[in-house]
Amino acid sequence: MDLSFEWIIKIIETNWPMFLRGAGVTLLIALIGTIFGALIGLLAGIIRTIPIPERGAKRGFLKFINIILSIYIEFFRGTPMIVQAMVIFYGSAAAFGWQMNPIIAGVVIVAINTGAYMAEIVRGGIISVDAGQYEAAQAIGMNHVQTMTHVVMPQVIRNILPATGNQFIINIKDTAVLSVISVTELFFQTKTVAGNNFRYFEAFFIVCIIYFILTYAVTLILRYFERKLDGPDNYTVVGSHAQMDAGEHKGIGQ
Amino acid sequence: METVIDIQRLSKSFGNHEVLKDIHFSVNKGEVVCIIGSSGSGKSTLLRCVNLLEKPSGGKIIYNGENILDDKHDIHAYRRRLGMVFQQFNLFNNHNVLGNCVVGQMKVLKRSREEAEKVALKYLKVVGMDRFVNAKPRQLSGGQKQRVAIARALSMEPDVLLFDEPTSALDPEMVGEVLKVMKELAETGLTMLIVTHEMEFAKEVSDRVVFMDKGVIAEEGSPDQIFNHPTGERTREFLKRTLREI
Ligand SMILES: Nc1ncnc2c1ncn2[C@@H]1O[C@H](COP(=O)(O)OP(=O)(O)OP(=O)(O)O)[C@@H](O)[C@H]1O
Ligand SMILES: [Mg+2]
Numbered sequence: 001m002d003l004s005f006e007w008i009i010k011i012i013e014t015n016w017p018m019f020l021r022g023a024g025v026t027l028l029i030a031l032i033g034t035i036f037g038a039l040i041g042l043l044a045g046i047i048r049t050i051p052i053p054e055r056g057a058k059r060g061f062l063k064f065i066n067i068i069l070s071i072y073i074e075f076f077r078g079t080p081m082i083v084q085a086m087v088i089f090y091g092s093a094a095a096f097g098w099q100m101n102p103i104i105a106g107v108v109i110v111a112i113n114t115g116a117y118m119a120e121i122v123r124g125g126i127i128s129v130d131a132g133q134y135e136a137a138q139a140i141g142m143n144h145v146q147t148m149t150h151v152v153m154p155q156v157i158r159n160i161l162p163a164t165g166n167q168f169i170i171n172i173k174d175t176a177v178l179s180v181i182s183v184t185e186l187f188f189q190t191k192t193v194a195g196n197n198f199r200y201f202e203a204f205f206i207v208c209i210i211y212f213i214l215t216y217a218v219t220l221i222l223r224y225f226e227r228k229l230d231g232p233d234n235y236t237v238v239g240s241h242a243q244m245d246a247g248e249h250k251g252i253g254q
Numbered sequence: 255m256e257t258v259i260d261i262q263r264l265s266k267s268f269g270n271h272e273v274l275k276d277i278h279f280s281v282n283k284g285e286v287v288c289i290i291g292s293s294g295s296g297k298s299t300l301l302r303c304v305n306l307l308e309k310p311s312g313g314k315i316i317y318n319g320e321n322i323l324d325d326k327h328d329i330h331a332y333r334r335r336l337g338m339v340f341q342q343f344n345l346f347n348n349h350n351v352l353g354n355c356v357v358g359q360m361k362v363l364k365r366s367r368e369e370a371e372k373v374a375l376k377y378l379k380v381v382g383m384d385r386f387v388n389a390k391p392r393q394l395s396g397g398q399k400q401r402v403a404i405a406r407a408l409s410m411e412p413d414v415l416l417f418d419e420p421t422s423a424l425d426p427e428m429v430g431e432v433l434k435v436m437k438e439l440a441e442t443g444l445t446m447l448i449v450t451h452e453m454e455f456a457k458e459v460s461d462r463v464v465f466m467d468k469g470v471i472a473e474e475g476s477p478d479q480i481f482n483h484p485t486g487e488r489t490r491e492f493l494k495r496t497l498r499e500i
Contacts, residue, residue: 066302135344136403136406138307138334140358141330141358141362142330142362146361146362155348219295234393235388235393236388237385238388
């Protein structure tokens with residue numbers, strides 16, 4: 001019974017519910033954390049691109065908010081998530097006497113981190129939609145909100161989608177650090193399994209494969225969605241000569 | 255003659271750089287007015303002031319008997335009565351050809367999708383792009399993009415259509431197709447205000463030509479008067495320079 005391969009089979013047979021539960025918790029925290037993080041990033045990015053008026057009370061207020069946002073972004077990008085997890089989890093207990101649910105604490109930490117990264121990506125995404133399209137929308141009589149919702153933001157969301165997917169994959173892997181605050185995610189479960197039968201290599205080999213399956217599946221799903229969003233590469237010409245022309249008008253770009 | 259837009263004593267400065275000085279002029283219903291002049295003379299700025307993409311520093315813009323520069327005036331309501339075609343097309347990249355012509359009608363004019371699509375198709379047919387409704391802007395040539403941009407503006411059924419050098423960003427072989435559409439529109443009696451460097455075109459389609467120089471209207475008159483019997487020294491010089499280039 002010393003062959004690793006047999007141990008791997010045995011560990012899977014006896015512990016699969018724990019791996020499954022761990023994978024579930026990991027995916028849940030990564031997914032919800034990424035979604036909230038993207039929303040935080042979207043909001044922060046939008047605020048940071050509002051043109052600052054030349055004078056008035058709004059100017060001071062906007063400047064103040066921008067400083068707060070800069071501090072948030074720089075601070076969370078500049079410290080390790082594992083340390084933030086400890087500070088938030090034990091800090092909230094010491095300061096306010098809160099005993100945070102570890103999973104909720106995990107989601108909060110992932111979301112705040114993702115938000116700090118996404119804020120800059122969103123800002124870049126907004127700037128990359130050229131001013132001409134904004135003006136064209138204004139010229140047909142759209143107001144600021146209409147222009148943002150029907151012209152600018154759909155393009156921003158399309159532009160930031162790859163980065164968001166990337167962040168989701170990073171989050172699936174990085175939730176492993178949450179084991180320090182006893183979140184029962186995949187890494188934490190694996191440590192328990194390994195500790196039970198002292199088969200560290202085999203247990204972590206299995207979890208390695210599980211992590212890869214999770215991230216690779218997410219990659220494939222995201223790629224599919226991106227292609228769907230972009231629509232077909234070539235368009236159909238409607239009307240009389242459709243069949244003849246369709247071939248000539250292959251999409252360029254891409 | 256019914257005046258659509260009447261501009262009085264209009265001025266515009268960027269910081270202390272005075273770009274437009276004491277501009278007086280009006281556009282009448284059904285008229286095609288071309289604005290010519292050398293680079294930097296303020297043609298684009300004037301056009302952008304007319305639809306308030308730039309805020310004029312002084313003067314009045316009278317539309318329907320009201321000064322739309324009054325603080326109480328609704329800018330968006332005024333803008334939807336004016337169409338604008340840009341040098342860089344500025345199509346909405348998140349919409350296909352039909353969507354570009356439909357979104358403004360639905361959101362601004364509150365038309366139903368069905369009605370908006372009907373109107374859009376009508377004008378896409380006018381510019382010869384009705385068979386490309388499904389195409390995305392990135393899949394079109396420059397000339398095709400500009401024709402869609404014209405259809406988008408027409409779909410809002412504006413009182414006046416403004417053009418800012420609509421063919422300047424096009425490859426030479428595509429200039430013709432856009433000018434042809436514009437000529438056809440001029441013949442239908444659409445009111446148009448066109449900034450252009452295409453002198454032959456201006457000569458042919460305009461009812462009136464405005465020559466701008468250093469932020470003022472230096473000369474104004476019929477195409478025959480401006481191109482064949484210019485009175486101003488600066489007009490003569492400009493025409494000599496540009497016509498030699500061609
Ligand atoms: N946003 C701006 N800020 C500062 N100066 C500007 C701005 N827009 C235009 N100008 C200046 O105003 C002057 C007139 O510019 P405008 O674009 O109206 O000229 P134009 O006649 O359209 O020239 P062209 O034929 O090259 O398009 C130029 O000196 C230009 O530098
Ligand atoms: Mg110009």
